[in-house]
Amino acid sequence: MDAIMTPNPVSLVDLATYLPEKIVPAAYYAQYAEDDTLADNVMFRAPAFRHHAAEGETSADMMISATRELFERHGDDFLDDVDVVLTHSQLPEVPVRGCGGELAHRLGIRPSTVLDVHNGGCAAFIFMIQIAGALLRAGGGHKALLGLARNSAGQVFTQEQVRGKAQAAIPGDGAAVAVLTVDDVAASPILGLRCHSFGQYSGDMTGVSDPPRKYWEAGSGQMHIGFTDSKIAKVLARGNRMVPEVAIEVADEIGISPADLDWFVTNQPSRIFLRNWREALELPDSHHPDTFDECGNLFAVAIPVTLDAAISDGRIGEGDVVMMAAFAHAGDFSGAAAMRWAGRP
Template sequence: MIASPARTVSLTDVAGYLPGAPVPAEFYTEVPGAQDQLRDNAMFRVPRWRHHAAPDESNVDLIERAAQPLIDRHGADDIRAVDVLLVHSQLPDVPFVGAGTEVAQRLGLRPEWLIDVANAGCASFVYMLKLARQILTTTTARRALICNAQNVAGQWFIQPQVRRMAQAAIPGDGCGVGYLTTSAERPVLDVTTRHLGEYAGQMRHELDDGRKYWQPGSSEIRIGFTSDGVTQVLERGNRLVPDVVRELCGRIGATPADVDVLVTNQPNRTFLRTWHERLGVSAQRHPDTFDDCGNLFGAAIPVTLDRAIRQGRVGDGDLVVLGGFAHAGDFAGAAAVRWTH
């Protein structure tokens, strides 16, 4: 059990970046041979648009571009003073090497704490929020930058054979970043997380020739979805996110009815609808970017929160809850922030 923090930490700001021009659904649905047995499954209902990172656009490029609005709003000196840098890259650019050190170099940071976070997937923004808050409340660190780079859509899912599969049309690329400070302006009220080892290893990749992904060959890497596996993930995801949001609300003395803005990861429309219905949160209070951006994996929460703020959907004093689950259900988490203008 982690003790309650003695120092208040705020999610001071968020920003997002979407690469390139929007890519229409027809890029996938009208490719010759675009059929498989999962095409009509609720898990793979196609969003209208998504974005693709350029072939030469790295995780570091995405993060640098997402962080620029923070630099513009808070000044380069404040961002360079970041003590804690946490980075989650959906698809690492280089084996063995995380993106964090190069992010620090690009942004002019010299953080005491630099961690490339490999787990927590689609809910990694929540997990990094928890990690950053713990470091900021138990050390001399005063500022943190948490970064989610999603770059799989324009790389994995446009491979010629994979592009024909139902799974390919769902992801989109983008990046979201959060800036945390030891202040009380937009306090992080609490964070709850669950690591669910019983579901570990159930999200797998496949290659037709059976090789290891680093071995030479011509088959294309893809996610190993099956009808039974998809059914199980739908059931788990439908349950896990409402469960962690209710747990979080209980910890801060609130109920789901008190949530003004709910921001989640966004694997598909079914999850989005089920989550706000089970929590009794109206669709208007549950913004998403799915039809414009697809499944942004870990970047979905900060990108969607950034857009909701800029659209005026987050009011002064609103209780904002961020929640999600990862992979086949091996992680789930939720965080509460009191947002002020």
């Protein structure tokens, strides 16, 4: 699947994020560390901190928390005219549905389209921009709300059988919401967007337990990601290649040299990826905002959280071109989108 934005681009009106109050230092995982053969792998060099969702805090709860900032900035009626609601949860509370309908109901809005986007992984924010733009341009309305939640760090990776593994210290929890439109000239336009699907790699990301079981079966083994040295080598090779490739593709499309981009905002899986990606685009550290040590790997939430942080502290200014790029899972999906930031309304 290849996709490119068409004329009458979708634009970002604003975004807001939420990080749970509970901050967990790396020492929490260090006390449980096992003799894991993957402990020294560059993929698993732990961030200093990460946030964990509170017990019982759901994906919808976290998205609602993120929207409070939007209401504070724009008023209580800011979302009343939303026509499309898209949500992505890393760990849906109910396997057969997402939380889009619940989110819309709790916000008191009546969108014409509600869609739970279960794939896209770490690139889901870009994928959701693509979907929202297509729906809005096709006559589905003029305003879309995107909601994303990363909620498995405190639920999956603190389990007794999982917290001692090298992989456990990397993820963090958080949420983000964004509002898009197709008819607001004051909003921040998406200048170009590309998404690519690589189905041949889909089977390389697996959930495992000891003793083995399917994720929906009862059993004593606690589920975690089935990493091996071989799989990690494949993920590193694919991720190192895919993110720069799709970012350069969009940069070429919009006529900007990658080295001339004002900002490069990516997913945040590990320090080694962050370094390799900015070196591939010949960008200095100062143009590649990084929230890894404060938040860990936020998966799909990483791009909006990092983008929001750089906007809020004044690094990203009006007129700046921001390239957002990510890859997902073991390399089965990649996406990039370039935006010209127009400032907050």
